[in-house]
Amino acid sequence: MNILAELKERFRRALAESAGDPTDLLELVRRAQDAKFGDYQANMAMPLGKRSGRPPRNVAVEMVRRLDLDDLCREPEIAGPGFINLRLKDEWLAGQLSAAVNDPRLGVAETAAPRTFVIDYSAPNVAKPMHVGHIRSTVIGDAICRVLRFLGHRVVSDNHIGDWGTQFGMILFGYKHFLDAAAYKSNPVEELARLYRKVRAMMDERPELNDAVLAETAKLHAGDAENRRLWEEFLPHCEDEIERVYRRLDVKFDHTLGESFYEDRLAALVERLRRQDIATESDGALCIFIEGQKTPMIVRKSDGAFLYGTTDLATLEYRMAQWRPDAILYVVDHRQSLHFKQLFAAAKMLGYDDVELQHVSFGAVLGGDGRPFKTRSGDTVGLEGLLDEAVRRALEIVSANDDAKPDGPELDPQQRRQIAETVGIAALKYADLAQNRTSDYVFSYDKMLAMTGNTATYMQYAYARARSIFARGNVDVEPLRNSGAAIRLDSPAERALGLELLRFSEALDLTAADYRPNQLTSYLFELANRYSTFFEQCHVLRAETDELRRSRLLLCDLTARTIRKGLELLGISVAEKM
RNA sequence: GCGCCCGUAGCUCAACGGAUAGAGCAGCGGACUUCUAAUCCGCAGGUUGCAGGUUCGAGUCCUGCCGGGCGUGCCA
Structure with a gap:
């Protein structure tokens, strides 16, 4: 409902x-x-x-x-x-809640008008290690996919990885000049990352190296046998590297079609653009001039090379032909807004005006100095290091909390580690999801890894407390759900909780309407908050009557299921005990 | 220069043109012999950058100014 x-x-x-x-x-x-x-x-x-x-x-x-x-x-x-x-009316609310109790979708109907979405997110350059700047696109895009799918839309997620650009020129250059063969043999991913960082640093000091690196890239693009062979050798290692991070973040893609996938379509596309007079030559480059915009979108450089705008246009054409989407969403930081404006305008000129093209933009992550966070700056926070730190902090809190339990600790070390992994990663994801702002934010460990207040931890904790009531009371939840026991909303805390439970559907609609996961985090925070108040004020297992006890148990059950489902749609998991 | 985005409590952020601008963190004061205190209850904290305008009603829309960020023809 x-x-x-x-x-x-x-x-x-x-x-x-x-x-x-x-x-x-x-x-x-x-x-x-x-x-x-x-x-x-x-x-x-x-x-x-x-x-x-x-x-x-x-x-x-x-x-x-x-x-x-x-x-x-x-x-x-x-x-x-x-x-x-x-x-x-309280009776009406209670009736709706009873209906939700026996509904696997918790009262959320599937949309009557399903659409097909292609969602483009994460898209790291695979030649270099992922860093903190990659979190936002990955986490926000994944949440949008999950919510739209749950609402009954068809969603195609596509990771448009950078596997064909200058970064590969850099590791090719590094491989040829500075390879540690033994290190490469034992851990290729790490050695390639080291080579990338080394060349990156050298280019900062000696700009003349740029030409040598670009030459390696150009050779790759021109079909040079050795560079092509090396690229084919490197790529699986690079993909292993990002795949490991995605597994840990619980992020999956339907497709991973990177820049290289479109390489052999570019020449024909550009030729067609020229034939149709969409692109014209200017200063030796082939450009698409867009009405009302000063700078054109360049689709072929004067030296004959194609650019990422060219690839994006080819990608758009492929997606339209392959999946016939009603909408394509690009979850990319706001600095690329001009690029997308141009891309969308060019798509229109090509006749794609029946599709919603959306740049779902977000602010950049800044370094502590207020400058944009960049891989090249020395103090890069690698993504995996950040995950490890989050889990480390979570483990401290999990252990302290468990030790302080009234009846003594109930978790073994293995359980504590698993819970810490769940809680730590959740904290990190939540920091991005809870934010609506398109403005930038300054990177801070404390902010990203916070575990009190409006955080995933707060909701996971509410969930664990709700679940533990069933364990503590030896209550079998299935028969209870099927018992048809009535829900009572006599006290303010019960009524407030009940009303909030019935707003889940609204929150998901709001999230989908503007592709804003923070609408869902706000809802879940409010729900967990109502539950915490209820938990303090309304004793469940020792309710005054059996009827009241059953009613409250059903409220706990619905709360737990709604929190679990809501977090799941954000890509965040729960723990039964914390 | 031009374009886009942003200025809201000490800090980080909410708020679909609607009533007295809300949360979290930090601060102060309370609550564990009672289903997990990662919690709860309360207090304090604001001329929504400034000045005009539109509107029955403006943090929200328009204009100008101040401050910040990003982008801006051959990187991605």
Whole structure:
């Protein structure tokens, strides 16, 4: 059940008699900002009054008279200039919760209008080790995939890795001049990473090396046998390296079609662009000039080489032909907004105007000096080191907490390590997911690895506490769910929790609408918060009556399942004990 | 120069044109003989960068200014 959708439907019927499309007005039905105004509110009386020249309060009164809400709401109240405040009936809430108890989807319906999405995210340069800057795209993109899929959309995730650019020129150059053969043999990934860093550092000191590195890249692109052979040898190692990180982050892709996959399509594409007069020559380069934009998108350099815009255009064509998507999302940091503007404009010129092309942008990660975080700067925080640090911190807290349990520790060292891995990685992911800002943020261990307050840990803890009640009380949850036991919402804490549980569907819709996982983190935080209050105030196992005990157990069960599902959709897992 | 993004509590951030701008962290004060205190309850903290404008209503939209970030024809 999506309460908001149901309320909108009721208002739609009430508005049916008035002329015009009520869609905009229905957007003014929303959750109450403050609980003292009720559960939901409708704010359309003011614009309607304006439109018709009548006092908004009169409009509101008439609206209420036309509304048919008796089954779900108490008598609506009109307040202020014409706000219509709605308070849901406890019996109706309880009935909806009972329905959710027996629904594997927890009351969330699949969309009536499924779409096909291609989602482009993560996309690291595989020739160099992943660093902290890669987290955001990977984690946000993965969460968007999971949410859209759960809502019933078709999702194709595609990791457009950088496997064909200058970075390979750098390791080719490094391999030819500075290879430690023994190290390469025993751990190729590490040795390639070392070579990358070494060449990177040397280029900073001696710019004249740029030409030599570019020459290696050019030879690769031109089909030089040795460079091609080496590239084919390096690539699997590079992919192993990123795959290890993805496994640890629990991130999977349907496809990994990197730049090199499109290499042999570029010449034909560019030729077609030229034939269709979409691209024209300027200063020796082949350019697409876009209306209203000063700088063109260059698709072929004056030396004949193609650029990443060319590859992206070829990639877009391939995706359109292969998957016929309704939307392609690019989860990439905001610094590339001009590039995407150009790419999307060029796609339109090629006739792709039936597809939603979205740059789902986010701010860059800055170093401690406030400068953009770059691999080349000496103090790079490698992604794996960051994961290790998160897990290390989590282990300290897990151990301290377990040691402090009233009946003594209940976790063995192996369990503690597993929980620390779950909690630590979750903290890291959550730091990115909880943020809406497109502005940059300064890298900070403390911020990324925080485990108190609005963090994944808080929700995982709420989950573990809810689950432990069933273990402690020896309650078998399946029969309880099937028992048809009633849910009671007599106390404020129970009612607040129950209402929040029924908002899951709304939160997912909000998340999908603007591709913003922070809508889901906010919801889960609020839910865990309501549960924590409930947990303090309402004793479950020692409830006054058996009926109340069963009702509260069902609330615990629903809370646990909703938190687990919500976190799962963010790519975060839970632990049964913490 | 031009373009895009951002200025909200000490810090990090929420807020779909709607009511008295909300959280977390940090600070202060309470709550573990009671289902896990990674928690809960309370207090304090704001001229939403500045100045105009549009609107019944502006943190949100428009204009100008100040401050910051990013991008800007042959890197990705």
